Amino acid sequence: MSEVAEKEPLLSKKNRKLLSDPLDDNNPITVQVLGICSALAVTSQLKPSIIMAICVIFVISFANLIVASIRKIMPGRIRMIVQLIIIAALVTIVDIFLKAFAFDVSKELSVFIGLIITNCIVMGRLEAFAMGNKPWPAFLDGIGNGLGYGLILIIVGGLRELFGAGTLLGFPILNADEGSFLHGIGYQHNGIMATPAAAMFIIGILIWIQRARNQKLVDIS
């Protein structure tokens, strides 16, 4: 890693691009179509979305770092299994950590923490980036993609909680309770927003907005 540091500053322009690209032009969810499953399942409220985003950023950045460090000594034929074992070990750490320090969140997320293993975002970045790059850029790529994923998760989770339950992070904002911020407007809960189907609609519309702004992403077929 010190070799890289001598050749270029740690946050050179190229490395900054690794961090910022996945936030918009190369977003893992809306452009690369990776990691959709968990994006839909955990986003009914804002809090689990944020926790999930943090867990994924941790797993993907360290998995990228480890795989990029051992990419030269790893035999090609068994690389999938090696990658999966590394991811599974990291996810197990996250799972045990959550059980110990945030038990109710861990219960709420139930099997979805385990499902980070099969979150294609982690596997996809390992195959597409970490296998061919040095550890430090791979680590940044992991953080960047994790942030891009988290951004969508937080937008979807925020919208669904706000319109589905009228709250944000549990604080009443829109609903009709006494003491809620906008209780005067008499907003009624929208039941559809609480179902996972709403996440599909929101992501579909996000894709629409993004592609309307950025014509080169438009799918012609």
Next chain:
Amino acid sequence: MQDLINVFIKSAFVENMVLAYFLGMCSYLAVSKTVKTAFGLGLAVIFVLFITAPVNWLLHEYLLKEGSLAFLGESFANVDLTFLKFIAFIAVIASMVQLVEMIIEKFSPALYNSLGIFLPLITVNCAILGTSLFMVQREYSLAESTSFGLGSGVGFFLAIVAIAAIREKIRYSAVPAPLRGLGIAFIITGLMGLAFMSLMGIKV
């Protein structure tokens, strides 16, 4: 027997892995451009689920669960290895997928070529690992788990073939350009999910 049929119907329709839990979305969206490849992937998923669910059940029951190592002697009676379940399950799934890959390559090279990268990616299809994890969480028996695996597979098959058929037709419709392809696929899936929610009230 009644019980097994109930688990099957429930997992295939009422609690469809794709349309009720939204698991297995990546391959569902990526491979659903034509009915033919969707059909092939659906069959492969049914097969993998049908094998991995009982194998993982046995693994969990006789090696990982608290107290399951008691047959090794007194000192192992309290060993709880459930924290290893992610690693153990994924290893079983990865090896089963490898097996399916070899079988398909041998018997249907055309299907093998059209599935391409998505065959190894069945390993990271969340519907497969999700089935194993749900099965542990719901404390199914061996027979129920097998039925649950088969039902989830059939559910995935139905969902992916249905959306592939819709996407083949929608290519001829006037969808706004930025919404074409992926965007509209998301919205169709959302609508299908809403339709499947109407089955949720059914008690089986």
